[in-house]
Amino acid sequence: MDDLFIKQEELTALVNKIRSVAKKGKIASYIPALKESNPNDFGCVIYNGRERIEAGDTDVLFTMQSSSKILSLALALMDQGEDTIFSKVGMEPTGDPFNTVQALEEENPSKPLNPMINAGALVVTSLLAGDTAEEKINRLLRFIRELTGNKSIQVCEKTAASEKKNANLNRSLCYFMKSHGILAGDVETILDAYIRQCSILVSCEDLAKIGSIIGNNGKNHNNQKSIIPARIAKIITTFMITCGMYNASGSFAMKAGIPTKSGVSGALLSGLKDGTGIGVYSPPLDSKGNSAAGVQFLEKISDDYNLSIFSTYRNS
Numbered sequence: 001m002d003d004l005f006i007k008q009e010e011l012t013a014l015v016n017k018i019r020s021v022a023k024k025g026k027i028a029s030y031i032p033a034l035k036e037s038n039p040n041d042f043g044c045v046i047y048n049g050r051e052r053i054e055a056g057d058t059d060v061l062f063t064m065q066s067s068s069k070i071l072s073l074a075l076a077l078m079d080q081g082e083d084t085i086f087s088k089v090g091m092e093p094t095g096d097p098f099n100t101v102q103a104l105e106e107e108n109p110s111k112p113l114n115p116m117i118n119a120g121a122l123v124v125t126s127l128l129a130g131d132t133a134e135e136k137i138n139r140l141l142r143f144i145r146e147l148t149g150n151k152s153i154q155v156c157e158k159t160a161a162s163e164k165k166n167a168n169l170n171r172s173l174c175y176f177m178k179s180h181g182i183l184a185g186d187v188e189t190i191l192d193a194y195i196r197q198c199s200i201l202v203s204c205e206d207l208a209k210i211g212s213i214i215g216n217n218g219k220n221h222n223n224q225k226s227i228i229p230a231r232i233a234k235i236i237t238t239f240m241i242t243c244g245m246y247n248a249s250g251s252f253a254m255k256a257g258i259p260t261k262s263g264v265s266g267a268l269l270s271g272l273k274d275g276t277g278i279g280v281y282s283p284p285l286d287s288k289g290n291s292a293a294g295v296q297f298l299e300k301i302s303d304d305y306n307l308s309i310f311s312t313y314r315n316s
Contacts (some may be wrong), residue, residue, distance in 0.1 A: 003051065004046060004051045004053060004276065005046055005270070005276070005305045005307070006053070006305060007053075008053045008055075010230045011044065011046065011053055011055045012055045013305075014055075014297065014300065014301060015042060015043075015044055015055040015056045015297070016055075018042075018293050018296055018297045019042045019056070019282075019293060019298065020293075021292055021293040021297075022039060022040070022176065022282050022283075022284045022292055022293040023039075023284070024041060024284070024286070024292050025039075025282075025283075025284025025286050025291070025292030025293070026283045026284055026285060027039055027266075027283050027284055028164060028264040028265070028283075028285055028289070031159070031162055031163050031166060031264070032162045032165075032166070033063075033156075033159040033161075033162035033163070034063075034156055034159070034162075034264065034265060036060070036188070036242075036284070037265070037266065037283040038060075038283070039283060039284050040057075041056075041057045041060050041266075041281060041282065041283060042056045042057055042189065042281070042282040042293055042294075043055070043056035043057040043058035043059075043060060043204045043280070043281050043282075044056055044058070044204060044278065044279065044280045044281075045058055045110035045203075045204040045205045045207070045208040045278070045279045046208060046276060046277070046278050047205070047208040047211075047212050047276070047277050047279075047282045048212055048221070048274070048275055048276040048277070049212055049216065049221025049222065049275060050221065052205070052208070054204065054205070056254065057281070058203065058204045058205065058281075059203070060199045060203070060204075060281060061202065061203055062201070062202065062203075062265045062266065062267060062272055062281055062283070063156050063159050063198060063200060063201055063202075063248070063263070063265045063267075064197075064198060064199075064201075064202055064263055064265070064267060065198045065263030065264045065265045066116070066121070066198065066246075066261065066262060066263040066264060067131050067261045067262060067263035067265075067267045067268070067269045067305065068140075068197050068198055068200055069115060069116050069124070069234045069241065069261065070116075070214075070240060070244070070261045070269070071140065071143065071144060071147070071210070072121065072124050072125050072128060072132045073115045073121075073124050073136045073139060073196055073235075073236055073239065074143075074228050074232050074233075074235075074236050075128060075139065075140060075143050076124045076125075076127045076128050077232045077235065078128065078228075078232060079128060080127050081128040082235075083195065084127065084154060085124065085127060086114075087122060088111055088123050088182055088183075089111060089112050089114065089115050089120045089128070089254060090111060090112060090113045090114055090120070091114060091239075092113045092114055093113070093242045093243050093249055093250070094254065098189075107213065111123075111177075111180075111182045112177075112245045113183075114239065114242075114245060115239060115243075116239055116246075116261070117243075118169075118170055118173060119173045119177060121175065121194065122173060122174055122183065122190060122191070122194050123182060123183050125190060125193050125194040125197060126183055126184065126185050126190040126193075128140065128193070130193075132189060133189050133190075133192040133193040134213075134240070136193040136197075137155065137193050137197060138197045139174070140197055140200075141153060141154070141155070141200065142204055144202075144210070146208075146227055147209065147210045147213055147227055148202070148205075148206040148210060149209065150206055150209075153200060153201065153202060153206065154201060155196045155199050155200055155201070156199045156200070156201045157199070157272065159199040160195050160196050160198075160199040163198065163199060164191075164193045164195050167191060167195060170191060170194065170195075171187065171191055173190060174187040175187060198263075202267070203279070203281075204271065204280065204281050205279060206279065207267060207268070207269040207277070207278075207279025207280070207281075208209075208277040208278055208279035209277055209279075210269060210271075210276055210277060210279075211269050211270050211271035211272075211276075211277025211279065212271065212275055212277030213227055213228065213233075213271075213277070213278060214236060214237060214240075214259070214271035214277070215237075215259075215271035215272045215273055215274065215275045215276060215277060216230065216236075217230045217233050217275075218230050218232065218233035218257050218276035230279075237259045237270075240259035240260055240261050240270075240271070241253055241257075241309065244259065244260050244261040244262065245260060245261075245262050245288070245290050245295075246262065246288050246289050246290060247288060248285075248286075248288035248290055248295075252290075252295065252298075252299075254297075255299045255302070255303075256298045256299045256302040256303075256307075256308065257302060257307070257308025257309050257310045257311065258270050258272065258278070258298055258302050258307055258308065259271050259272075259273075259309065260298060261279065262289070262290040262291060262294075262295075264285060264289050265281075265283060266281050266282045266283030266284065266285065266291040266294065267279075267280070267291070268290075268291055268294040268295070268298065269278040269279070269280055270309060272309075273309055278298070279299065280293045280294040280297060281294070282297075291310065292316070295308035304311050311316060
């Protein structure tokens with residue numbers, strides 16, 4: 001396995017340089033629990049299965065929010081297969097906001113354009129194995145613990161309770177899709193599972209380890225055990241590039257070209273094609289709902305070290 005593309009001192013310098021960009025962002029306010037985040041937190045871990053380096057505030061725990069969507073998708077594909085999942089959810093990017101209702105109204109049939117917008121993610125969560133929210137979330141937790149090697153990963157119940165009190169838009173998406181036969185099952189059960197999924201607590205290291213496995217064709221680096229089938233790792237990597245950054249996915253693909261999924265907590269989960277994972281956390285968000293400092297960090301690191309999957313060469 002190759003050495004990491006960046007040295008410790010280079011990472012530390014870059015994090016310190018980019019840190020001030022967070023001041024241009026705003027912490028998500030529509031979920032009350034997220035408003036308690038420290039806007040000064042900024043951390044990064046880079047991991048390739050053998051080496052690990054970190055810089056900044058990497059001891060902070062935060063909720064996955066939408067970065068969890070690629071993992072629920074991977075697990076649902078493992079549970080149900082591609083035909084079932086993509087009969088209910090599309091594969092197309094969208095220029096609409098992640099919580100759009102209008103896009104559902106314009107589609108015929110009224111299925112979500114992709115699994116990364118809220119409507120699509122709700123359908124995916126509904127298709128996870130398990131009859132109850134508890135069964136679904138426990139299955140997802142076991143999966144994430146295996147990916148990270150971190151058995152202590154849990155749901156932040158405080159955040160989940162906060163989100164549930166402010167879930168009327170997601171609830172309306174569920175009922176709209178249920179009325180059109182796209183979503184099946186009890187709405188409150190599905191909504192509870194989805195909210196708890198988004199409220200799973202992780203660290204930058206956890207995100208980096210997940211990204212490294214995705215980039216390693218779904219295999220654990222240490223024993224080469226396949227945790228995510230290679231075909232599914234390819235599918236979720238594709239969605240990370242085309243849809244992973246909300247309606248800024250196109251510009252991020254151009255500027256960074258790193259398969260990444262963001263979350264409104266300020267989380268960024270990236271997986272490089274050589275099996276290196278990058279986990280970044282900085283809670284102030286830009287106008288698209290992505291971490292302001294985190295996005296600039298990934299764009300800069302990609303440019304400096306030729307990390308884009310669209311690059312045909314690497315610096316020597």
